């Protein structure tokens with residue numbers, strides 16, 4: 001049915017993924033602005049006990065944001081698996097790079113949680129916030145930006161009126177497109193296969209990654225002796241494994257993954273995801289800001305996509321919270337200046353790690369592996385890895401905060 005009413009809010013967040021919902025929760029927690037969240041998908045429902053396919057790491061900064069917004073009340077601790085140790089290496093030197101949360105006086109680096117469970121918890125949190133309106137199964141189709149406001153149309157005929165539009169609508173962001181913001185993109189010609197398994201032994205609290213010539217393999221420990229295995233490879237190879245029966249896939253995993261994986265009691269679920277890199281040239285335009293994958297997509301091997309998106313949420317809220325009008329050029333440029341260089345540094349760092357381990361010639365790879373072995377004692381590498389784990393910005397990025405970092 002076509003509706004003709006107008007939705008009026010101070011801020012409209014387009015996209016109710018984890019970044020968009022967290023954006024609304026943080027704004028509602030820290031400001032008095034009215035907020036509408038619009039998502040093209042159905043409203044999320046809390047999954048039953050069954051392990052969901054997609055899992056994400058949350059670093060300590062991300063966890064703090066969720067705690068402060070009251071989201072943890074909807075996420076029982078049982079579904080959060082702590083990790084307190086990170087290890088990376090090659091087959092020959094599996095824990096060449098290894099560090100523990102204790103090294104920086106933390107009890108854990110963060111947790112693993114299922115994406116759908118987190119999204120449902122965010123949605124439930126927002127349902128009880130009076131200043132937030134949630135609209136599902138509705139898509140933004142056009143935008144007109146004026147000096148003092150922005151008007152839009154939804155595909156069901158309703159009109160939008162706001163002072164700021166936040167694009168949190170993912171890698172193919174329509175808001176980014178409508179605002180005329182271009183982006184640098186790269187396809188890695190690689191996919192990630194996610195395989196949920198039940199292990200024979202408890203997986204513990206270490207997450208590890210082994211680099212192989214065709215791409216890394218990784219383990220994310222989860223609750224109830226379950227784990228998410230991540231297997232990066234060329235699309236053809238992933239397609240082959242997707243069509244294997246469970247027994248054949250189990251044998252293939254045991255051959256490719258290191259012996260520390262132990263036995264696999266059951267294969268629970270599997271899925272494949274393309275890997276790409278994207279960085280928007282700017283995060284802001286007239287009365288528009290981008291957060292999350294709409295602004296940047298990073299190789300998932302470092303587990304940073306959501307964490308960077310939640311760092312955007314913190315940064316944009318901080319830029320707006322003292323303003324009476326959330327869409328002024330001055331407020332938006334504070335966000336641009338702070339967040340763009342931080343994320344650019346992170347994207348470059350992860351890109352360099354990716355290159356290091358996908359070098360085409362074996363002699364170069366060996367050199368890279370030796371470099372990794374030495375890296376345990378190398379302060380810059382360690383600082384970068386700690387920054388990934390804790391969500392603290394890299395020092396060199398922090399140094400550029402005061403400069404206008406428009407590319």
Ligand SMILES: Cc1cc2nc3c(=O)[nH]c(=O)nc-3n(C[C@H](O)[C@H](O)[C@H](O)COP(=O)(O)OP(=O)(O)OC[C@H]3O[C@@H](n4cnc5c(N)ncnc54)[C@H](O)[C@@H]3O)c2cc1C
Pocket residue numbers: 014015016017018019020038039040041055056057058138139140168169170171174192194273274291292293294300302303304305306307308309
């Ligand atoms: C294999 C894999 C493993 C990963 N592991 C990790 C990890 O361990 N840690 C981590 O931090 N990150 C990880 N990531 C990255 C992470 O999954 C993404 O960064 C994150 O999901 C992006 O969230 P988002 O809310 O920005 O975008 P999305 O999840 O893409 O959400 C966008 C939302 O916008 C809606 N939408 C789209 N268009 C419109 C429109 N026109 N109108 C209205 N609504 C619209 C969609 O319905 C959707 O709900 C991983 C990614 C992959 C592929």
